[in-house]
Structures are given as structure tokens and as C-alpha cells.
Amino acid sequence: MRKIHLPQKLYMLLIFIFLYAPIAVFVVLSFNDANSATNLDGFTFRWYKEVFDDRMLMQSLRNSLVIAFLSALFSTILGTTASIGMYNFRGAPRKIFQTISNIPIINPEIVTGFALMLFFTFFGRLCGFEMGFMTVLLAHIGFCTPYVILSVSPKIRQMDKHIYEAALDLGCNQLQAFFKVVFYELLPGIVSGFLISFTYSLDDFVISYFTCGPDFQTMPIVIYNSLRRPVYPKISALSTMLFVVIITVLLLTNLRDIRASKKEQK
Numbered sequence: 001m002r003k004i005h006l007p008q009k010l011y012m013l014l015i016f017i018f019l020y021a022p023i024a025v026f027v028v029l030s031f032n033d034a035n036s037a038t039n040l041d042g043f044t045f046r047w048y049k050e051v052f053d054d055r056m057l058m059q060s061l062r063n064s065l066v067i068a069f070l071s072a073l074f075s076t077i078l079g080t081t082a083s084i085g086m087y088n089f090r091g092a093p094r095k096i097f098q099t100i101s102n103i104p105i106i107n108p109e110i111v112t113g114f115a116l117m118l119f120f121t122f123f124g125r126l127c128g129f130e131m132g133f134m135t136v137l138l139a140h141i142g143f144c145t146p147y148v149i150l151s152v153s154p155k156i157r158q159m160d161k162h163i164y165e166a167a168l169d170l171g172c173n174q175l176q177a178f179f180k181v182v183f184y185e186l187l188p189g190i191v192s193g194f195l196i197s198f199t200y201s202l203d204d205f206v207i208s209y210f211t212c213g214p215d216f217q218t219m220p221i222v223i224y225n226s227l228r229r230p231v232y233p234k235i236s237a238l239s240t241m242l243f244v245v246i247i248t249v250l251l252l253t254n255l256r257d258i259r260a261s262k263k264e265q266k
Helices: 008-029 046-053 055-087 092-106 109-127 133-158 163-169 174-203 206-211 219-226 232-265
Strands: none
Touching: 008 232, 046 055, 046 232, 055 092, 055 133, 055 174, 055 219, 055 232, 092 133, 109 133, 109 206, 133 174, 133 206, 163 174, 174 232, 206 219, 219 232
16 A cells, blocks of 8 residues: 655645634734635725724623733733642652643633533622622632643743752852742743743633623623624734734744844854
């Protein structure tokens, strides 16, 4: 039986077409003059203008950005602290804590969202509060923290375990040794964890849907509710802007890493 060999460039091209063809579709539709997802009728920028004129859509975008930034910030702090704490354990305790930290990643989002909804509803009745901004923020911190642990833990294992003690011997106190030495060794993992948390939080729909309450909406929820009406080009315009922002951030991050690696080689 003969093996089938595809040219390497053709193979990679097919993979990228499969990954980015859906994105190309909504980018094209964002410039479509017709209010349709199937008919093309000229080129226009009016859908981008209508995105900024839609108060509900812009408010939901602000909500999503604030939630994403705060959840990424607190998740990065908690995840980095948890990674350092787990590194200080040895043997079975470390494996147990690592397994526990991976459960929110493996667990289906709909199960996590439903459990959080019951949890917040129960304590809301006891303490007299309703689900809204704070419950969504707490839920996002909960499911983003494990991704930070996954990003920071390998950097801790790669770090020289004697570097902290060397900083203490050279005159640093414990805080100075951590922030001036250990922190910079872990910084690539911390930045990666922050960006992953920000992206997952901005993208999340299921958990936000279960924990948002009646008076607070994030952008994915508004988009989901908007699909009941024919507003595809407006949603495509908003999605295109977010895609461009995320791609720009990724490119800048990669360029920074490339420059840093070139400096290290020199």
C-alpha cells in the first residue's frame, strides 16, 4: 500500500483555510451594504458607524472589557501565587493540588455555569444580593485562574531553584528577592496567563449567561440575543474590530519575544 504524500505548503494552506475561512466570511459581511448574511450588495462602512451608535452594544462591550481586564488581573495574581505555593509542595500533595486546579478546565462549561448559578442564587437569598457584575466577575476569576497556573507552573520548574537564595545572600530582603529576581524569571508565563485569561473572559458566553442576572449583560450575551433579529452585518463589524485588536496584541507580543530572544543570542 502506497503512502499518500501531500506537499508541505499545500498541507499548511489547507489547514489555515479551514481555520480562517469562517473569520473571512464575517469580515466580508461587515462591509456588505445589504442587511443580509447571504446577499452581497456593495461596499460600505455604515455598519461600523452603527456599532458605535448602538448604546446597548457599546455598553455590553464596555462591560465585557472591564470584566475581562479585572478577571485577568485577579486571576493572574491568584494563579501566580497558587503556582508558587504548589511548587513548594513535594510528592503526592503537589500532584493532588495540580489535579484539583485542572478540574475547572476539564469540567464542561455548562456544568460550571449551572453550579455557579445555584451557588450565587443560594447565597444571594441569604445575604440579600442579586446576580450581576460582581457574580460574573467572581465566576470569570474562578475559571481563568487554572489557565494562569498552567502558564506559570512550567516557568517555575524551569527556574534555577537557588536563584532566590542567591538574591537573599547578596543583600535582598524577601520582597526584593521576589520582585527583582523571581518575578522577572516568571514574567513570560505571567504575561501569557494574563493574555489567555483576558481572551477567555472576553469570549465566554455560557458561564456569563448563567451568572449575569437580569440587569447585566456582556457582549457575547447581547450578540446571542441580537441574532433573533436580522442584524448580521452590525455583529460582523463588531467581531471584525475585536479580531483586529486581538491579532494586533498577539503580533506585538510575538515581536517583543523575538526581539528579546535576539538580544539574548547577542
